[in-house]
Amino acid sequence: MSDLPRKAVTRTAKLAALPLGFAGRATWGLGKRIGGKPAEIVGRELQQRTAEQLFKVLGELKGGAMKFGQALSVFESALPEEVAGPYRAALTKLQEAAPPMPTSTVHAVLAERLGEDWRELFDEFEDKPAAAASIGQVHRAVWHDGREVAVKVQYPGAGEALLSDLTQLSRFARLLGPLVPGMDVKPLITELRDRVSEELDYDLEAQAQQTHAEEFADDPDVVVPAVVHQCDRVLVTEWIDGIPLAEVISDGTDEQRDRAGQLLTRFLFSGPARTGLLHADPHPGNFRLLPVDQEDVASWQLGVLDFGTVDRLPGGLPDTIGTSLRLTIDGYAETVHEALCAEGFVKEDIELDPEEVLDYLLPIIEPAQVEEFTFTRGWMRSQAARIADPRSPAHQLGKQLNLPPSYLLIHRVTLSTIGVLCQLGATVRMRDELEEWLPGFEYPTKADTSA
Structure with missing residues (x-):
């Protein structure tokens, strides 16, 4: 496939085939069970086949379909190992690459947006894309002043494709749920759809990226490439080399994994505090x-790419998050319950036992209870299973809690980052980052406690 399939009928047909395929496999699974194969094994085989078809189609279509696949792929850690193992490579590939659009199309977009003499802006321009994503692809080039740059070119028709895909996907979101136990897929698709117009606007992206580039210009840990030039459907930024995070996940040493995990955590919490913006697309393809x-x-840095999706938080992350987290760790059930009620996490007509709320939250904040925590796929799977099991108190309580709209993106970004940390298998000093960057979360010093 050489170009973004833009005809709605073509894209809809491919996506519509997914639930039909799911139904076919369900019939196949029923036959297996009648034949005497254990239901649990049949279920895993169904999950494997479903994942294989889903990610194959999403990767081909790019657009909103691929964006959904990228968002879903960071939760790969929650899948049973028997399912996740065979398809980990496919998920990683989806995060890092997609079929390129024809060179003639790239040149046409550049001529339309930069002018017919666009080549004069570059000393060199590589026609073969260095990377491809959901709405555009990146070409390596040399700007006329000698700087190495990344030229991001938006696919023609990307906006229509995004909206069409996400609308179609939302129609059978329920069928996708079993791929990631404990996660409601429909709100994720709805939120991605709500963000489409922002992500298509390269002016907004340039502003967010330049804000980060200026703030982190002299930072020893985080590198954000500066914006060189921006116009409709074309964004030129400084080029950065590095090891793709997907490669660290697949082949990195323990030391590299731990360093990457620490820096990811630092960026997650320090970014909003320093810029008033939350980088809201934390899949591995966006990091080096x-x-x-x-x-x-220990001296290695984290390169951060793609600021097309951000959450604007002028005061940084809400104090309620840090305060509730600290109070949960310290066991103040009534106070945590009151804070969650005040922020709308608990609806007025619902009565919950504060102690049960505390039990529900404690495993989630486990990484903040200790000086350092090792994130693993096994831990992630246990958390997903705990919430997904209809028989568990956590599942019943989770259905009664409410996530206010202003917290939706923060919640997804945090979960996604934790998913990546589990893919890395990183040991992270999360509490250090919380103490420094999260408003409302402070641990007393030894002097304080002794007093």
């Missing part, structure tokens, strides 16, 4: 590990 000194992994 930059070796400063090959021998000293």
Whole structure:
């Protein structure tokens, strides 16, 4: 496939085939069970086949379909190992690449947006894309002043494709639920659809990226490429080399994984505090590990790409998050319950036992209870299973809690980042980052406690 399929009928047909395929596999699974195969094994085989078809179609279509696949792929850690193992490579590929659009189409977009003499802006321009994503692809080039740059070109028709895909996907969101136990897929699709107009606007993206680039310009840990040029459907930024995070996940050393995990956590919490913006697309394709000194992994930096989706938080992350987190750790059930009620997490007509709320939250904040925590796929799966099991108190309580709209993106970004940390298998000092960057969360010093 060489170009973004833009005809609605073509894209809809491909996506509409997914639930039909799911239904066919369900019939196949029923036959297997009648034949005497255990239901649990049949269920896993169904999950494998469903995942295989889903990610194949999403990767081909790009647009909103691929964006949904990227958002879903960070939760790969929650899948049973028997399912996740065989398809981990496919998920990673979806995060990093997609079929390129024809060179002639790229040149046409550049001529339309930069002018017929667009080549004069570059000393060099590589026609083969360096990376492809859901709404555009990136070409490596040399700007006329000698700087190496990344040229992001938006696919023609990307906006229509995004909206069409996400509308179609939302129609059978319920069927996709079993792919990630404990996660309601429909709100994720709705939220992605709500963000379409922002992501298509390269002017907004340029502003968000430049804000981060200026704030982190001299930072020893985080690198954000500066914006060089921007216009409708074309964004030129400085180029950064590095090890794609997907490669660290698949082949990195323990030291590299831990360094990447610590920096990801630092960026998650420090970004809103320093810029008033939350980078809201934390899949591995948007990060690089930059070796400063090959021998000293502790000096390596995190390169951050793609600021098309951000949450605007002028005061940083809400104080309620940090305060409730700290109070939960310290066991103040009544106070936590009151804070959640005040923020709308608990609806007025619902009565909950504060102690049960505390029990529900404690495993979620487990990484903040200790000086350092090792994120693993097994831990992620246990959390997903705990929430997904209809028989568990956590499942019943979770259905009664409400997530206010202003917290939706924060919640998804946090969960997504945790998903990536579990893919890394990183040991992270999360509490250090919370103490420094999260408003309302402070641990007393030893001097304070002794007093």
